Each structure stands twice: as C-alpha cells, then as structure tokens.
Amino acid sequence: MAGSEQSETRATRRPGAPATPLTDVLEAVRAGAYVVDEQGRVLAMNSRTEKLLDWSPEDLVGHDAHDLLHRDAHGQPLPRTQCSMRQAFHAGRPAQADEDHFARADGSVLPISWLITPLDFTGLENCTLVIFHPRHLEETDTAPAPAATLLPELERLALLAATTTQLTSTLDVDEALRRLVTLVVPRLADWVIIDLITERDEVWRTVVVESDGVSLTRHDELEGPMPPIPEESPMPLSRALRGVASTLAGPQTYQGAPDSGIAVEQRRLFDATGIHSAAIAPIRSTRAVLGALTLGRAAQPGNYNPADLPLIEDIARRAGLALDNARLYQRQRKVAETMQNHLLPQMPRVPGLQMTVRYLPAPDASQVGGDWYDAFRLSDGSTALAVGDVVGHDLEAAAGMAQVRNMLRAYAWALQEPPSAIVDRLDEAVMHITDVAMATLILAKIQEEDAGRWKLTWTNAGHPPPLLISHDGLAEYLTEGHGILLGTGARRPRADATALLPPGSTLVLYTDGLIEEPGHTLDEGLNRLRQHAAALAHRPLASFTDQLLRRVRPQANDDDVALLALRAPARP
Structure with missing residues (x-):
C-alpha cells in the first residue's frame, strides 16, 4: 500500500504529473501534514512538512514516522512506550x-503541537492523518490562519481535511449527506438541518438530525417539501x-410577521427543536447554489458568533462540490441505464418454453453500454x-450494440440459413457500415422436434460458452461451434453445433x-x-436467474451483465 500511494502524492510525483485527491487534501492544510499506514510508515506528505522539517519526500516516505521524527526536548529519540501519539x-x-518535538533533517529540534485523526480515504485503509504546527511562529515564514472560535486551529484543519476526504470518496448523494x-454533530452543533434545491428548483428539507452527544436521531416529521425561495427576502x-x-439566526429572527412560506417553516423549526442559536450557510458548487446547511444549538451552551461562519462556510462549500459531483454521476448513470433499458427488447412468448432475461448495469455509469440479449420469432417458426x-464500455458502445442487434434481426429474418451463415453476413456488415470495433456473440435457433423435444442449433463468435443444466443438476458447457469474434477482418469458416435439450433442463446465455x-482466471x-x-x-426459473446473479457476479465487477435463461418443458 505504501508503494502505491507514494507515487500519487505531490511530493513524490514526477514533474508534471497530475495531482490526486490525496495530494489536494494534504496541500490544502495550512500546516505540516502527512499520512501514515497501519505500521506507522509515512505514505504521503505535503510541501509544508518539507519546509518545516527540511526532510525531502525521499527521506520520509516509506519510513517509520516515530523513529525518524519524534524526539524529546533534548533531541534524544523518544521511547515508543512514552509516546502518547x-x-x-x-x-x-x-x-x-x-x-x-520533531527532529529536523539537520539534527535540530522543532518544538511543535500536533493532532492525529484516523483517515477515511478511497483506496486507503487503517491510515492516520498527522497535522503539526511549530509552537514558535517566528521559526516559520508564514503564521497559521487565525483560529475560529468553534475549534482550535489544528482541530479545524483536521475537520476540513476529513470533510474533503470523506465527502469526495463517495458518489452517492444520501451517503454524502x-x-x-456525522462530521458536524456533535462536534459543532447538536442539530443539523440540510435543505436542498432539486433539479426543478424546488426546496426539500432533506435532513433534520439531532445529536445527544452519543447517538443521532432523525426527525422525519420536520423533513419534506418547502415553500419556494422568495426573491427579495432578507431572512437568513x-x-x-x-x-x-x-448568517446567524435565533428564535427571535423569525418572531415577526413572516414575509414568506419559508419564514413560517423556519419559525416552526425553531419552536420544535428548541434551537437558541443557528448558523446558516449556502451549499454551493462551482455551477449553482445547491441548498443550505444549518447548524443549531439547543442543548449546547453559547451562541454562534461571526467568527464561526468561515469554518461553516468552508464545510458547506466542500459539501457542495461533493454533492454536485454525486448528482452529476447519478444523472449520467440514469441516462445510461434509461438508454440501455430502452434498447433492450421485450421477450417473445414461446409456447412450451419458459424464458427470462436480466440486465445489470456496471457500478460505474461510464461502464454501461455494450452487453445485450435478444430473442425473436423467425419466419420458419423457430x-x-x-x-x-x-467492445467498449460507454454510451458509444451502447449505440454500437443497437446497430449490431438490429442488423442481426434483419439478417436472421430474411436469411433462412444456419446461424453460422447469418453471423458471417453480420460480420461483413459490421466491418463496413458500423463504427463497432469488435464484438462477441452467440446466435442460436431453438425449435420443437417430434415428441415435444427441443433442438438447439448455435454458433459462437468468440463469446463465453452457453451452459446447459439438466433437471438433475448435471451442468456442462456447450463448447462446440466456437469461432472468431466479429470485426477482426479475418475470413474464417464458422461452425454450427446442435444439441437436444433434456426435459426440464435450463439453458443459460450470459456475458x-x-x-x-x-485477479482470478x-x-x-x-x-x-x-x-x-x-x-x-x-x-423456478425467475428465482434461478436472480439467485445465480446474486451468487456468481463478482463483488469487484466493473462491467455490465446481460443474461438470458431458458427452460425446456418437463416430461409429460
């Protein structure tokens, strides 16, 4: 883990290499900051650490931070048993x-104050963030920013770093909220209220949560739709x-005649929660205002003051960027899934056969696209x-999939030929009239023979083999009829294969x-x-299909899945 992360920090990147989210987090801290793994080895450091201690990244990264840095007041190594950090x-x-005290590279000692906190960051497990300040500001060329009254400076910096890492490591809106x-209560408040503006410019009170210092309680009765945003109202x-x-607010702020429906809801909020002091900040992205964050004190003593607002604004701004990214991701995913679902066909009813299909999109919206299934009646009754x-995992692949599927339908209907001949014609067309680079495919025909037996004829163009499972649980792959995938330009003969489906057997076609x-073969x-x-x-076939997907699909799957399952009738 240390080696993989070292290459991603600014201090250890090659010149001109792009910054990473972890780099941005450490460089945003206006103090010395570094990250250690579960053994205490340095994974990454910011440039401020290098300036304060004169240790280069090559000197620190990969080494035990305690052994290298921690000293007593006389510059002697600090025994591990005496180290509170x-x-x-x-x-x-x-x-x-x-x-x-920390040791500088020249052997001198720098008096410091420090704070450590567990780090939750994508790709890192069991890591810790260390933030430190020189105790004597004259030893640095830049003094740290003035501390907000809500938190000491080191805690404030740690909170902002945790806000960035935790909110940017998820693309789910509900999880981000x-x-x-959990970041702001009970640390900054005992009530948190989040109002979000929907894509239709409606306001929804999405979160109302109370903390008693130990547990969180969600107040659903105070959540829900809000009146529209007044254009000229001066209310917070x-x-x-x-x-x-x-702005700061309190119960008295909303005691006068309300100037809007939102003011009425705010009076109701203060009455219901007992909040005596609140700080309200916009949640903004780079493109728009997404809502508002309200922190409130009811059981906690003291009132917010103007010096508290910069910290709350900073948290709200970071939340806005994370929420905007999550919304964009979910919008892209919805578009991709909707397109894919509209492109996939309805299954025909075939007397005597059971048939079911499933399509599961990839976890990443950009991966949706290339997998498909189809079933349709042919002119000969089969x-x-x-x-x-x-090949490909994006909307362009989904469009290519639609081209291939539609051409296959046309050829299969018009040409009363074996599957191999139809796929040959399709392969030639794909090369000349589509933008599809390559594709794999199984095309099969199924028809009823005498005495209620069903015959399957198929050809395989570079695709994983069909699986046939008997009613008694004997499972075998149909490996015959295998040929080269579509789009290679190689003109090789394709083969057909034939099998009779045993009564009650199940055929599975999949991607x-x-x-x-x-990591697996x-x-x-x-x-x-x-x-x-x-x-x-x-x-039953539907349960068979759902359970098969749940049990077999890898947890680390980054691809979509299409599956078609068919069951032959049991013996009469």
Missing part, C-alpha cells in the same frame, strides 16, 4: 498535544438558498436467441461480466457459474 495511533482514536451529518435561510451570504457484447473478476469464473447453476437447478 503512538498510543493513540494504535488505538485508532484522535488525539492532540500542545508540547512536543450521512457523512456530512432565504438569503442562503439564493447564495447571497451566511425462435432466435442471442447474447452479445460490443463475461458474470464470470470475469480481477476465467476458468475460476466458469467453475463458479457451473457450481451454483447446478445447485439451483430445481428453483
């Missing part, structure tokens, strides 16, 4: 000290929702089955997202699919 580090809890709540929440300014995967997993994925399919052989 190390004790808190191993306990996984925040801690701070006002008087301590949950993390925001109205100004914040217009992005005008942060039914065509197809599952394929267009590689079901079986491929980073394809054979491992195929064996996992065969094992679970055999165990589920007696399940």
Whole structure:
C-alpha cells in the first residue's frame, strides 16, 4: 500500500504529473501534514512538512514516522512506550498535544503541537492523518490562519481535511449527506438541518438530525417539501438558498410577521427543536447554489458568533462540490441505464418454453453500454436467441450494440440459413457500415422436434460458452461451434453445433461480466457459474436467474451483465 500511494502524492510525483485527491487534501492544510499506514510508515506528505522539517519526500516516505521524527526536548529519540501519539495511533482514536518535538533533517529540534485523526480515504485503509504546527511562529515564514472560535486551529484543519476526504470518496448523494451529518454533530452543533434545491428548483428539507452527544436521531416529521425561495427576502435561510451570504439566526429572527412560506417553516423549526442559536450557510458548487446547511444549538451552551461562519462556510462549500459531483454521476448513470433499458427488447412468448432475461448495469455509469440479449420469432417458426457484447464500455458502445442487434434481426429474418451463415453476413456488415470495433456473440435457433423435444442449433463468435443444466443438476458447457469474434477482418469458416435439450433442463446465455473478476482466471469464473447453476437447478426459473446473479457476479465487477435463461418443458 505504501508503494502505491507514494507515487500519487505531490511530493513524490514526477514533474508534471497530475495531482490526486490525496495530494489536494494534504496541500490544502495550512500546516505540516502527512499520512501514515497501519505500521506507522509515512505514505504521503505535503510541501509544508518539507519546509518545516527540511526532510525531502525521499527521506520520509516509506519510513517509520516515530523513529525518524519524534524526539524529546533534548533531541534524544523518544521511547515508543512514552509516546502518547503512538498510543493513540494504535488505538485508532484522535488525539492532540500542545508540547512536543520533531527532529529536523539537520539534527535540530522543532518544538511543535500536533493532532492525529484516523483517515477515511478511497483506496486507503487503517491510515492516520498527522497535522503539526511549530509552537514558535517566528521559526516559520508564514503564521497559521487565525483560529475560529468553534475549534482550535489544528482541530479545524483536521475537520476540513476529513470533510474533503470523506465527502469526495463517495458518489452517492444520501451517503454524502450521512457523512456530512456525522462530521458536524456533535462536534459543532447538536442539530443539523440540510435543505436542498432539486433539479426543478424546488426546496426539500432533506435532513433534520439531532445529536445527544452519543447517538443521532432523525426527525422525519420536520423533513419534506418547502415553500419556494422568495426573491427579495432578507431572512437568513432565504438569503442562503439564493447564495447571497451566511448568517446567524435565533428564535427571535423569525418572531415577526413572516414575509414568506419559508419564514413560517423556519419559525416552526425553531419552536420544535428548541434551537437558541443557528448558523446558516449556502451549499454551493462551482455551477449553482445547491441548498443550505444549518447548524443549531439547543442543548449546547453559547451562541454562534461571526467568527464561526468561515469554518461553516468552508464545510458547506466542500459539501457542495461533493454533492454536485454525486448528482452529476447519478444523472449520467440514469441516462445510461434509461438508454440501455430502452434498447433492450421485450421477450417473445414461446409456447412450451419458459424464458427470462436480466440486465445489470456496471457500478460505474461510464461502464454501461455494450452487453445485450435478444430473442425473436423467425419466419420458419423457430425462435432466435442471442447474447452479445460490443467492445467498449460507454454510451458509444451502447449505440454500437443497437446497430449490431438490429442488423442481426434483419439478417436472421430474411436469411433462412444456419446461424453460422447469418453471423458471417453480420460480420461483413459490421466491418463496413458500423463504427463497432469488435464484438462477441452467440446466435442460436431453438425449435420443437417430434415428441415435444427441443433442438438447439448455435454458433459462437468468440463469446463465453452457453451452459446447459439438466433437471438433475448435471451442468456442462456447450463448447462446440466456437469461432472468431466479429470485426477482426479475418475470413474464417464458422461452425454450427446442435444439441437436444433434456426435459426440464435450463439453458443459460450470459456475458463475461458474470464470470470475469480481477485477479482470478476465467476458468475460476466458469467453475463458479457451473457450481451454483447446478445447485439451483430445481428453483423456478425467475428465482434461478436472480439467485445465480446474486451468487456468481463478482463483488469487484466493473462491467455490465446481460443474461438470458431458458427452460425446456418437463416430461409429460
């Protein structure tokens, strides 16, 4: 872990390499800051650390921070048993000290104060953030920013760093809001209220949470739709929702005649919660005002003052950037899923056969696109089955998938030929009249033979093999009929294969997202699919399909999955 993160920090990046989120977090801290792993080795440091201690990144990164830096007042190594920072580090809890000492590269000692806190950051586990200040400001060329009254300076910096790391490491709006709540209560308030502006410019009171110092209580009765934002109202929440300014407020603020519906709701909020002091800040992104963050004190003593607003504004601004990213992601994902679902067809009804299909999008919206299934009746009375995967994972791949699927339907209907001949014609067309680079595909025809037996004829263009499971749980892959994928330009003969489906058997056609997993072989994925399919052989087809996806699809899957399952009738 240390090695992978070292290459991603500004202090250890190659010149001209792009910054990373961890880099941005450390460089935003106006103090010395570094991150250590669970063994206490330095993973990353900011340029302020280098300036204060004169240790280069090569000197610090990868080394034990305690052994290299921690000293007593006389410059002697500090025994680990006497180190309060190390004790808190191993306990996984925040801690701070006002008087301590770090060693400079030249052997001199720098008097410091420090704070440590566990770090929650994507790609890092069991890590700790260390922030330190020189105790004598004349030893530095830049004094730290004035401390806000809400928190000491080191705690303020640690809170802002934690806000950035925790909120930017999720693209789920609800999870981002949950993390925001846990960051600010009870540390800054015992009530937190979040009002968000929806995409239709409506205001929704999304979060009202109370903290008793130990647990959080959500007050659903105070949440819900809010009146529209008044254009000229000078009241604090109205100004914040217009992005005008942060403001302090109290019960007396809303005791006069209300100038809008929002003012009425604010009076109700103060009456219901007992908040005696509140600070309200806009939640902004770089593009728009997204809502407002309200911190309130009811049980906590003291009132907010103007010196508290910069910290709350900073938290709200970071929350706005994270929420905007999460909204953009969810919007992109919704567009991709809607497009994919509209492109995928409805299944035909085939007397005597059960058929079900599933499509699962990739976790990342940019990965949606290339996987598809199809089934349709042919002019000779048989039914065509197809599952394929267009190379690429984006909306362009989804468009290419639609081209391939529609051309396949046309060729299969017009050409009363074996599947191999149809796929040959499709391959030639893909090369000349589409932008599809390559694709894999299984095309099959199924038709009823005498005595209620069903015959399957298929050809495989570079796709994972179909799986046939008997009613008694014997599972085998149909590896015959295999040929080269579409779009290579190689003109090689394609083969057809034929099999009779045993009564009550289940046929599974699927895409590689079901079986491929980073760090594992394809054979491992195929064996996992065969094992679970055999165990589920007696399940009703819908349950069989759902359970198969749940059990087999890898947790680390970064691809979409299309699956078509068909069950032959049991013996009469």
